[in-house]
Amino acid sequence: MTEPTKDTKEFWRWEEYRRVCSDKSWDHKDVITAGVDVGSVGSKAAIMIDGQIYAWAVTRTGSNSPDSAKKVMNMVLKDTDLTQNDIKYTVGTGYGRVNVPMANKAITEIACHAKGANYIWGPSVRTILDVGGQDIKAIHCDQTGRVTSFLMNDKCAAGTGRGMEVFADLLKIPIEEIGKVSLSLDEEPEPVSCTCVAYAKTEAVGLLRKGWSREKVLAAYTRAMAVRMANLISRVGLEKELVVTGGQSKNMGIVSRIENILGVKTLPSPNWREGELDPMLAGAMGAALLGKALYVKAQGN
Amino acid sequence: MKSQSAEKKYLPDMPQKEVEELNASVKAASERIMADNIERMKKTDPNRPAAMQYFDEVSNFFGMRQKEIQEAKAQGRKVIGYLCVFAPIELILAADAIPVRVNSGWYDTSKLGDRIVPVEVCPVIRSTIGAKMIDLSPYLELSDAVISTLTCDGQTKLSEILSDAKQMWIMTPPRVKDSAQSLHLWKEEIKAIKTQIEKLTGNKITPKKLKEAIETMQKATKAFRRLQDLRKGNPVIMGRDAMLVNQMSMWDDIKRWTKKTEALCDELEKRAEKNEWACPPDTPRVIVTGTPMFWPDNWKLPTLIEEATPQGILVGDELCSSDRVLYDPVGIDEWTMDDMINGIAERYLMASTCPCFTSKDGNEDRVNWLLNKVKDTKAQGVIYYVIRGCMLYAMEYSRVKKALDKVDIPVYYLDTEYTREDVGQMKTRVEAFLEMLSARVDF
Numbered sequence: 001m002t003e004p005t006k007d008t009k010e011f012w013r014w015e016e017y018r019r020v021c022s023d024k025s026w027d028h029k030d031v032i033t034a035g036v037d038v039g040s041v042g043s044k045a046a047i048m049i050d051g052q053i054y055a056w057a058v059t060r061t062g063s064n065s066p067d068s069a070k071k072v073m074n075m076v077l078k079d080t081d082l083t084q085n086d087i088k089y090t091v092g093t094g095y096g097r098v099n100v101p102m103a104n105k106a107i108t109e110i111a112c113h114a115k116g117a118n119y120i121w122g123p124s125v126r127t128i129l130d131v132g133g134q135d136i137k138a139i140h141c142d143q144t145g146r147v148t149s150f151l152m153n154d155k156c157a158a159g160t161g162r163g164m165e166v167f168a169d170l171l172k173i174p175i176e177e178i179g180k181v182s183l184s185l186d187e188e189p190e191p192v193s194c195t196c197v198a199y200a201k202t203e204a205v206g207l208l209r210k211g212w213s214r215e216k217v218l219a220a221y222t223r224a225m226a227v228r229m230a231n232l233i234s235r236v237g238l239e240k241e242l243v244v245t246g247g248q249s250k251n252m253g254i255v256s257r258i259e260n261i262l263g264v265k266t267l268p269s270p271n272w273r274e275g276e277l278d279p280m281l282a283g284a285m286g287a288a289l290l291g292k293a294l295y296v297k298a299q300g301n
Numbered sequence: 302m303k304s305q306s307a308e309k310k311y312l313p314d315m316p317q318k319e320v321e322e323l324n325a326s327v328k329a330a331s332e333r334i335m336a337d338n339i340e341r342m343k344k345t346d347p348n349r350p351a352a353m354q355y356f357d358e359v360s361n362f363f364g365m366r367q368k369e370i371q372e373a374k375a376q377g378r379k380v381i382g383y384l385c386v387f388a389p390i391e392l393i394l395a396a397d398a399i400p401v402r403v404n405s406g407w408y409d410t411s412k413l414g415d416r417i418v419p420v421e422v423c424p425v426i427r428s429t430i431g432a433k434m435i436d437l438s439p440y441l442e443l444s445d446a447v448i449s450t451l452t453c454d455g456q457t458k459l460s461e462i463l464s465d466a467k468q469m470w471i472m473t474p475p476r477v478k479d480s481a482q483s484l485h486l487w488k489e490e491i492k493a494i495k496t497q498i499e500k501l502t503g504n505k506i507t508p509k510k511l512k513e514a515i516e517t518m519q520k521a522t523k524a525f526r527r528l529q530d531l532r533k534g535n536p537v538i539m540g541r542d543a544m545l546v547n548q549m550s551m552w553d554d555i556k557r558w559t560k561k562t563e564a565l566c567d568e569l570e571k572r573a574e575k576n577e578w579a580c581p582p583d584t585p586r587v588i589v590t591g592t593p594m595f596w597p598d599n600w601k602l603p604t605l606i607e608e609a610t611p612q613g614i615l616v617g618d619e620l621c622s623s624d625r626v627l628y629d630p631v632g633i634d635e636w637t638m639d640d641m642i643n644g645i646a647e648r649y650l651m652a653s654t655c656p657c658f659t660s661k662d663g664n665e666d667r668v669n670w671l672l673n674k675v676k677d678t679k680a681q682g683v684i685y686y687v688i689r690g691c692m693l694y695a696m697e698y699s700r701v702k703k704a705l706d707k708v709d710i711p712v713y714y715l716d717t718e719y720t721r722e723d724v725g726q727m728k729t730r731v732e733a734f735l736e737m738l739s740a741r742v743d744f
Contacts, residue, residue: 095725098610106610110733111740135726147737149711152730 012165014042014175014247018057019275020079024049031295032082033089035112035287036069036103038096041133041161042247043068045076046284047087051292053119055080056281061133065096073102089295091287095134107290109283110137110150113245116286118145120277121267126239129229129258130282131248133161136229138236145286151236153228161247163197167221170201171214181215182222182253189216191224200224219253226257233262242266245282311417312434312465323435327409328363331437335361335597338541338604345607346539346579350572352565356546359553360596366552367439370399374443379502382444382467384429384459385452386621387474387653389645391631392495394514394555396502402551403441404622405429406595410437411719417462423690424719425592426455430462440552446470446501448494452657453693470497478651479660488646495642508638515631515641521555524562525627528569532616533678535582537569540615541603542579547623548596579614580607585738586616586679590671590701591686591694593622601724602686602715605731613735616678619671625654656693664697668704675710682738683712684731688719711737 026032026049033051037044039061046056057076061068069092077083084102092100093112100106113130123143130137139150153160168175189212192203200221207217233242243266248254250269259265270276277285339357343349359366374380381393382403393400405411410431411424417434418427432438441447446468449460460469472490475483499506528546531537546565550558572578587606594602606613618624629652631644654667675683683705687695698714705712713734717723 095729108729108733108736110729111736135729146740147733149713150733150737151714152726152733 011168011172011174014060016057016059018055018075018079020055021053024052024054026054026082026086028086031089031292032087033091033288033291033295034073034076034087034102035284035289035291036073036090036092036100037094037109037112037281037283037287038065038069038072038092038100039094039109039133039247039283040135041165042280043072043094043096044281044284045069045072046281046288047076047080047082048285048288048292051289053277053285053288055082056278056284058278058280061096065099066101068096069100069102089291089298091291091294093283093287094132104291105294107287110139110152111147112283112286112290113137114139114141114147114286115145115289116282116284117141117243117245117279118143119285119289120245120270120279120282121241121243124241125243125267127233127236127242128282129233129242129244130246131160131229131244131254132246136160136232138229138232140236140239145289149236151232153232163200163225164248164251166197166201167204167218170204171218173214173218176250178218179222179250179252179254182218183256184215185219188223189220191227192220193224222251222253223257226254226261229254230258230261233258238262238264240264243279244269245279247280249279309465311462312430313416315434320435323413324437327407327435327437330409331407331597332361332363334600338597338600341604341608342539342541342545346542348577348579349542350538350565350568352561352568353542353545355561356542356549356565359549359558360545362439362597367443369554370401370440370443373399379445380440380443381498381501382441382447383449384447384456385450386626387450387452387472387649387655388448389491389494389649390555391511391514391518391645392491392498392506394517395506395510396498396504397510398445398498398502398504400551400555401440401444403429403438403444403447404593404595405432405438405441406597406599407432407437408598408719408721410435418458421690423453423455423592423692424688425595425691426459428719429459433463433466441467446497448472450474452655453691455690468501470494474650474653474655474657476657476659478658478666484646484650487650488642491642491646491649508636508641511638511641512636515633515644517556517559518627519630521550521559521562522627522630524559524566525550527566528562529617529624529628531566531569531573534573535576536579536584536614536616537573537577538565539579539607540587540617541600541607544594544603544615544618544623545596547626550627580612584612584614585735586681587613587735587738588617588619588671588675588678588680588683589615589686590619590683592688592691593620594686595622598721599719601717601721601727602684602731605724605728606684606735609728609732609735611732611735611739613731613738616680617674619654619667619674621655624674628652656697663700667697668701671701672704672708675705675708680710682734683710684734685712685714687714687716689716 043061092103092106097106117128128139136153272278379398405428411428413431414427450472451457631648654670
């Protein structure tokens with residue numbers, strides 16, 4: 001099901017893949033909706049049949065949002081028997097949400113991640129940490145997945161997916177192993193003092209020269225980012241259950257440190273490699289769900 | 302550029318050529334931004350009130366109003382700039398001088414201010430410094446003296462920096478209102494300013510003149526309140542338009558402004574009778590509170606709110622750059638000089654909801670003002686706007702949030718800079734907040 005396209009020389013490069021739930025079938029009575037989440041780093045698409053996931057895909061965002069949206073939609077449709085025309089309603093979300101050509105409506109990734117997290121983990125989810133390519137959002141929602149409050153970092157990319165890519169490259173550790181490697185030390189080092197990507201890079205080089213191991217530098221940086229995220233969660237008001245969505249949900253180094261700092265367990269992340277729902281797709285799934293609600297509402301009027 | 306014989310303490314000696322070049326480029330950019338803002342306001346409300354055209358004209362920094370003040374000055378009238386709404390306008394008017402607010406809303410000049418003060422300093426302050434460095438602000442340049450009120454640390458040092466180029470009159474407001482000596486101290490400040498104004502203008506402020514000035518401002522307040530009242534119902538006017546009207550009261554001739562505002566209100570009432578709205582009546586209603594927002598560049602947040610998907614409407618604000626400006630009239634028992642000075646002192650101190658005050662009840666005046674405003678305007682949410690470096694507003698947030706939580710009004714803390722660069726990121730935050738407000742209806 002997965003199609004790895006990884007080039008081992010590019011340490012930052014993460015896996016692009018698509019998946020179809022081939023056990024599901026559809027007919028023209030069904031409300032088929034799509035969510036397209038064009039993030040700053042990754043573009044994601046999800047297709048739902050009557051509010052149930054049918055297919056999804058994730059790819060790297062190119063320099064142009066409309067093209068990235070088209071690319072990921074083509075990718076998700078490829079192994080299905082659906083065409084663009086079968087889709088009743090599409091919601092664009094993410095950084096490039098207003099530049100999704102096939103979208104009927106744009107909704108922020110904040111509303112979509114809350115809805116998507118509610119779908120993935122169920123109605124008990126109250127606090128969501130979405131760590132995307134360039135933003136971190138702490139979201140509080142109700143049992144229906146409706147946002148009740150949220151906080152978002154400023155324009156600084158510290159602690160985000162993009163920052164992690166920079167570190168993977170710098171330390172020559174494949175991005176998918178970065179979490180595990182950051183947890184490989186017996187003792188947690190002090191967090192780096194500066195989480196700004198540009199400065200942290202300089203600081204990291206300094207630490208390497210001082211004789212720190214790559215693992216130690218990575219652990220110190222990951223720790224600093226986790227502290228920042230935990231603060232954001234505390235400020236929005238931590239209420240159980242807590243989940244992590246977005247690309248960084250796959251980074252064990254981040255997730256386990258946040259749990260450690262806040263003293264709570266996050267709801268276990270589904271095993272996306274085994275075909276379970278991917279929390280990186282929460283935004284796209286939420287978008288497809290909100291699309292369904294909007295479509296049904298429009299039909300009713 | 303005015304040559305200053307005394308050695309400058311802060312302002313650098315910039316080559317005249319550099320000053321001229323920077324002035325020309327920032328001015329050109331500013332003219333584009335003003336035109337763009339107005340264009341976008343027209344686009345948001347295609348049926349924008351005809352009376353707005355007048356305010357658009359006054360809002361041109363390098364247009365009709367600048368010329369008017371220049372001409373008045375040529376005939377011997379004095380211009381008194383002010384940096385804060387604590388400045389007693391009635392006294393300026395009573396001495397036949399022209400009051401005009403001189404805070405800077407230019408983004409580009411805040412970068413120039415960085416040459417003198419670090420970037421951590423509030424950008425409104427840095428921007429005002431930068432504007433002075435390149436003689437950009439017509440009103441600051443035309444001011445014969447500038448009243449500066451020491452309401453925050455930035456303002457305090459700004460007064461010192463500007464004193465390199467301008468005659469600065471400093472007023473120190475007490476930071477507590479509810480102590481026996483506060484009003485007494487402030488009254489002395491008012492009296493001192495009165496003397497300064499009389500000295501500069503050569504005009505004695507007589508009881509008759511002061512009464513006239515107070516009545517002029519009372520009329521302005523009446524028109525101002527009428528406009529704010531109209532905003533309480535269905536949206537008759539977009540928030541940005543009302544904000545521009547409110548802000549222009551500090552730049553325009555106040556008597557003419559009053560007339561034009563009354564005319565605008567007449568037009569709005571007619572629209573309301575015909576059920577003509579500036580945007581759909583179910584548009585989420587938002588109030589903004591926090592750091593002042595000055596025309597022209599810093600129109601960022603109101604624009605984002607009213608151009609957002611889903612759209613929002615600004616039904617009011619708690620900003621010293623718009624809805625707070627003329628809200629309170631001077632109350633007079635007897636038209637004696639002493640009573641009038643008392644009335645003025647009370648209006649500018651006791652009625653102020655500036656976060657510079659502290660009290661054991663936690664600056665309750667500001668909180669209550671905001672809660673009332675939320676209730677009156679039927680606002681569904683509050684955006685708490687803070688420009689990084691604006692300590693007082695930033696620190697008071699958690700206090701305000703608690704009060705709003707109690708009445709179940711969502712509040713969003715939005716921090717930003719004096720720059721256009723973060724508009725995309727701010728848009729996501731504003732839209733997510735508006736989605737949250739409208740979610741009860743939509744999903």
